[in-house]
Amino acid sequence: MKIAITSQGNSLESLIDQRFGRCAYFVVYDTESRAMEYIPNPNREVEEGAGPASVQLVASRNISKIISGEFGMKIKPLLDSLNIQMIVVKNPNKTIHEIIEMLNH
Amino acid sequence: MIDPEEIKIAIASGKGGTGKTLIATNLFYSLYTNGNSTTLIDCDAEEPNAKIFFNGELNKTIPVTQKVPFIDVDRCTFCGKCHEYCSYNAIFILPPVKIIQVMEDLCHGCGACLIACKEGAITEKDVLLGNVNSYRINPLARLVEGRTGIGIFSPVPVIKAALKEGRTDQITIMDAPPGTSCPFIQTVVSADYVILVTEPTPFGLSDLKQSVETLRIMNKTFGVIINRSGIGNLDVYNYLRDENIDLLLEIPYDRMIASLYSSGILIAQKTISWQEQLLAMMNTIKAYHASSCYQR
Structure with missing residues (x-):
């Protein structure tokens, strides 16, 4: 299963990015192979529609879950229809490493 | 002059x-x-309230609409051209799983996607953005009010329509x-x-x-x-x-x-x-x- 995590940087020690659509990076983590991919978010500075464009980006990687600080109104129905689960982590001090540890236990 | x-x-x-x-x-x-x-135009179309202060007879209501694309999924080849043409990220597309969806809230009604589509899969439909109400207060006075619908992101098209009606x-x-x-x-x-x-x-x-x-x-x-x-x-x-x-x-x-x-x-x-x-x-x-x- 693949999971996308919004990240402020491109390392394991980076903190979770609290914003979904305009996060700095997406970390795509594969729970089976434990492979990781860091994708710089091209929608970070777009004027409108960062949320749906970011859903399109991560959904094309076949992910089943997204972990972020918050999700906007426009994308909730979209993620529901794609069967992608939203997981909210409200603690802004969590690193990507810590989140992956949580997933593995 | x-x-x-x-x-x-x-x-x-x-x-x-x-x-x-x-x-x-x-x-x-x-x-x-x-x-x-005198004509008073209430351009605060997200929450118009000038009418509260006057008794007047409603003599006209004009609907304000916007065109948004309607995609015929059976004709769509998922080529992605419409998504590419859209400056507002209003078309969501996942070709591998054949999902295409119009995000109506983001659409500005520019019509670029219609030109992009070579398959004739896109037509347009009207979406109601709000109304312009025109009241006659007395023979000298008219009140025109823009009223944006609930959940509509921008009141600008309704304000434009109210200004036009109040001309x-x-x-x-x-x-x-x-x-x-x-x-x-x-x-x-x-x-x-x-x-x-x-x-x-x-x-x-x-x-x-x-x-x-x-x-x-x-x-x-x-x-x-x-x-x-x-x-x-x-x-x-x-x-x-x-x-x-x-x-x-x-x-x-x-x-x-x-x-x-x-x-x-x-x-x-x-x-x-x-x-x-x-x-x-x-x-x-x-x-x-x-x-x-x-x-x-």
Whole structure:
């Protein structure tokens, strides 16, 4: 299963990015192979529609879950229809490493 | 030559709740009560409330719509061209799983996706954005109100439609929405004169400065009304003096005004001096306008 995590940087020690659509990076983590991919978010500075464009980006990687600080109104129905689960982590001090540890236990 | 009697005045402010509608409704009342043909356009289309103060007969409702694409999924080849053409991320597409969806809230109705689609899979449908209501208050007075639908992201198309419906060759008062963003710009752009209503507080001053800077870029003539004078400090007065901006009127901080307003009663109807003050201000504005007309 693949999971996308919004990240402020491109390392394991980076903190979770609290914003979904305009996060700095997406970390795509594969729970089976434990492979990781860091994708710089091209929608970070777009004027409108960062949320749906970011859903399109991560959904094309076949992910089943997204972990972020918050999700906007426009994308909730979209993620529901794609069967992608939203997981909210409200603690802004969590690193990507810590989140992956949580997933593995 | 432009007729100086044909004047459009926008009443705006940066900060909300400074008294735009208080001034707009009382000025409107004072003008028509004293024999001037006047149209009031409530451009605060996200929450119009000028009508509360008047009895009038609704004589027209115009729906405001926008075109959005409708995609025939059976004809779609998932080529992605429409998504590529869209500047607003309003088309969501996942070709591998054959999902395509229009995000109607993001669509600006530009029609680029229709041109992009070579398969004829995209047609257009109308989406209701709101209504423009036109009321006849009396033979001299008309009130036009823009009312944006709930959940609609931008009131601008409804404001445009209200301004078009309210078009007249007499006096027009436009009650602008707060702020200095697109809805404000859309309202003041057609004005001959802008009245900025503020209050003598740090917040009032901060937003007044933003409005002044915006109006100067737009090359608009404007003056300021200070409402709730007596509260706060003198910074707004100092700013007006330093910037050489006309102070049109001061309204004292007065419980009676708040009390009448909150009951939906026009102060100018109760207090003749209000009518006189507002009409005197109107004459000052008309004189500015006339001199600028002759200069052209």
